[in-house]
Amino acid sequence: MIRTLVQLSDPHIKLPGTQAYGRVDTARFLREAVQAVGRLKQAPQAVVLTGDLTDFGRPDEYQHLRELLQPIECPIYLLPGNHDEREALRGAFPGHAWLRNGTPFVQYAVDLGGLRLVTVDTVVPGASHGEVCAVRLEQLAQLLAQDTVTPTLIAMHHPPFRTMIGHMDEIGLRDPDGALAAVVARHPQVRRVICGHLHRLIQAPWANTIAMTAPSTAHQVCLDLAEDAPSAFTMEPPGFLVHAWSEEGDVVSHAVPIGRFEGPFPFHADDGQLID
Ligand SMILES: [Fe+2]
Ligand SMILES: [Fe+2]
Structure with missing residues (x-):
């Protein structure tokens, strides 16, 4: 049996009726993302949201997020990004006891049935870049050591690799001694x-595994690899990721654009011939 974990990212939810950067109705985009998850052929085991859940980390933004996520029927796992505030997040989701497991950090492990999800909190309060301090590294090492057999996904907001989008790398994850990479590399x-x-799909090999970033459910960061590329976003089609795993422990990651599209259309006619 194939099972799936949906990854939604960077919804940047604001108060009802307000728009991000004066132009992005992030709530409408998340509503459409949730509807698209509901239309998947395979209902997911769980949904994980990889940070920047709200735009300013305000308690009423988290209440709005909670309302928008209501139609999702499977378990939802949350972790903070640089736009979030840990206590406001915990306060809006009191039933999510695991958000307190690594207090003051949001670090926990959950068993999804043949796949483990382990979160790393990369947030530096008041800053845009990410870091993983010695306490968080030790927590991660302990979480990974609890089960070294079950295929595991680590979820965290800031990616650990250089994306070559300069203005985003400037606010990327700082791991100057490679300490995070060393812990992960020990765990095949x-x-x-x-x-x-x-806010776009990027992947790179890292620490003996594959690291990747998800599209945002709303606005995307412009693909511009020039050294002096301006910090800017685009309204390219938003999307999300579906991480699928088999009983044999294989994991594959699929990207899904959000929207309503024509199809499906058959490749073959009833007689089995390719349609001309
Ligand atoms: Fe974001
Ligand atoms: Fe972010």
Whole structure:
């Protein structure tokens, strides 16, 4: 049996009726993302949101997020990004006891049935870049050591690799001594490191595994690799990721654009011939 974990990222929810950067109705985009998850052929085991859940980390923004996520029927796992505030997040989701497991950090592990999800909190309060301090590294090492067999996905907001989008790398994850990479590289059960922050799909090999970032459910960061590229976003089609795993422990990651599209259309006619 194939099971799936949906990864939504960077919804940047604001108060009802307000728009991000004066132009992005992030709530409408998240509503459409949730509807698209509901239309998937395979209902997911769980949904994980990889940070920047709200735009300013305000308690009423988290209440709005909670309302928007209401139609999702499977368990939802949350972690903070640089736009979030840990206590406001915990306050809006009191039933999510695991948000307190690594207090003051949001670090926990959950078993999704044949796949483990382990979160890393990369947030530096008041800053846009990410860091993983010695306490968080030790917590991560302990979480990974609890089960070294089950295929594992690590979820965190800031990606650990250089994306070559300069203005985003400037506010990327700082791991100057490679301490995070060293912990992860010791654990071959880690099949993916799934991140947000970049507002587009990017992947790179890292620490003996694959690290990747998800599209935002709303606005995307412009693909411009020039050294002096301006910090800017685009309204390219938003999307999300579907991480699928088999009983044999294989993990594959699919990207899904959000929207309503024509189809499906058959490749073959009733007689089995390719349609001309
Ligand atoms: Fe973001
Ligand atoms: Fe971010």
